[in-house]
Amino acid sequence: METKGVVALALVALLAGLVAGLPAGAASGTGGSSGSPAATSSITLLATADYQYQPDTFEQVATGTTITVTFTDVDDLPHSFTISSREGFVIPTTYDPTQLNELFVTYPALYSSLLNGSGDRSVGTFESPSVPGWYEFVCNVSGHFQNGMYGFIAFGENLPKNLTVPNRTGIGGGTLSPIEAIGIGVGVILVLALGYFVWLRRQARAKQPPTSGRRG
Numbered sequence: 001m002e003t004k005g006v007v008a009l010a011l012v013a014l015l016a017g018l019v020a021g022l023p024a025g026a027a028s029g030t031g032g033s034s035g036s037p038a039a040t041s042s043i044t045l046l047a048t049a050d051y052q053y054q055p056d057t058f059e060q061v062a063t064g065t066t067i068t069v070t071f072t073d074v075d076d077l078p079h080s081f082t083i084s085s086r087e088g089f090v091i092p093t094t095y096d097p098t099q100l101n102e103l104f105v106t107y108p109a110l111y112s113s114l115l116n117g118s119g120d121r122s123v124g125t126f127e128s129p130s131v132p133g134w135y136e137f138v139c140n141v142s143g144h145f146q147n148g149m150y151g152f153i154a155f156g157e158n159l160p161k162n163l164t165v166p167n168r169t170g171i172g173g174g175t176l177s178p179i180e181a182i183g184i185g186v187g188v189i190l191v192l193a194l195g196y197f198v199w200l201r202r203q204a205r206a207k208q209p210p211t212s213g214r215r216g
Contacts, residue, residue: 047079056151132156
């Protein structure tokens, strides 16, 4: 009996030692690696001149939770921050304002805030999708998306590597619309024409003979 008791105690001690040596997660049957970055539950962005968002991409935003959005419009124009609810879809840049509005009728926005410019600011919340995925956000003020005002947001994952945000070229690093480009071109032509006209008048005056100060 004493031998059996000693063996039993030895087995209990051995099992206790094995359990104590296991990681906390393994002992309880839960837990895992913490290699993936922590997901954020808030985003902050600006609407700026030249039809830009800063930043224009977000990754690893938390899924299935309340997301706080702080949106500030530092431009003189009104802008919106509107997230499409169509997952994994790049809105064609050829969409005109009517097509863009129809898209948001079919796929209601996950979140939308419209500001009036000049430092206007809003703080709002929305419930993020429960599963990982990425979505496009745009300014749906007429014509602004067509000028390159869009970006992408990913919930619970990183954005695909092949997604591209607008190329910023032109005056001030911004993309010019056709109407803006024509207006600038006409303005330059008018300034050059006026300068040429003034130069011609000066040349004509320089060629005139000097007048005498005597009277007949």
